[in-house]
Amino acid sequence: MAKRLIFLGPPGAGKGTQAEIISENHQIPHISTGDILRAAVVQQTPLGKQAKDYMNRGELVPDVLILNLIQDRLGYEDAVNGWILDGFPRNVNQAAFLEELLAKLEQNADCVLNLEVPDEVLVSRLLARKRKDDNESTIRRRLEVYHQDTVPVIDFYQQRSTLKTIDGDRPPEEVTEQLCSAIV
Numbered sequence: 001m002a003k004r005l006i007f008l009g010p011p012g013a014g015k016g017t018q019a020e021i022i023s024e025n026h027q028i029p030h031i032s033t034g035d036i037l038r039a040a041v042v043q044q045t046p047l048g049k050q051a052k053d054y055m056n057r058g059e060l061v062p063d064v065l066i067l068n069l070i071q072d073r074l075g076y077e078d079a080v081n082g083w084i085l086d087g088f089p090r091n092v093n094q095a096a097f098l099e100e101l102l103a104k105l106e107q108n109a110d111c112v113l114n115l116e117v118p119d120e121v122l123v124s125r126l127l128a129r130k131r132k133d134d135n136e137s138t139i140r141r142r143l144e145v146y147h148q149d150t151v152p153v154i155d156f157y158q159q160r161s162t163l164k165t166i167d168g169d170r171p172p173e174e175v176t177e178q179l180c181s182a183i184v
């Protein structure tokens with residue numbers, strides 16, 4: 001059974017919700033860089049203070065902050081036997097870093113799952129969510145950043161490993177079913 005999973009997809013695609021379910025089913029940690037950063041902002045840690053303005057603008061936080069964070073997190077004891085990455089990698093540089101890090105750890109991503117949802121559906125979903133960075137201009141910026149920086153990550157994995165694309169514009173239970181049959 002696949003235990004090291006990477007979830008790709010635009011903001012609002014349902015990665016977090018689905019990752020939570022699969023994480024429980026497979027008993028592996030759900031590692032969301034967005035959740036880690038939001039907790040750091042609330043706790044006003046040095047990381048949180050540096051990340052906050054980027055997040056509020058809908059920009060990516062600089063790689064230098066994220067790469068240390070992910071390296072530390074994958075070293076935790078609960079990550080030895082598997083994980084779900086949600087919100088990382090977000091650009092090709094992060095994907096290349098992860099590839100090297102996993103090689104050092106003698107690990108491999110088993111499956112890269114790409115949740116696809118059309119932009120107009122994402123905007124209405126995100127507007128309904130009411131998170132602090134979910135106002136209309138930030139949402140539009142996050143989608144631009146997604147197309148510019150994160151879509152190339154799909155090609156990165158298409159060339160290297162098993163990338164599976166799932167239709168995320170379906171009821172959540174159906175998306176979970178599709179994901180479960182894709183993770184073999």
Ligand code: AMP
Pocket residue numbers: 011033034035037054055056058059060061062066086087088089090094142
């Ligand atoms: P998310 O919850 O994944 O939508 O992330 C919320 C915000 O956190 C993003 O808009 C970025 O500002 C920041 N963020 C989360 N993950 C990353 C990442 N891997 N690289 C850079 N910034 C990130």
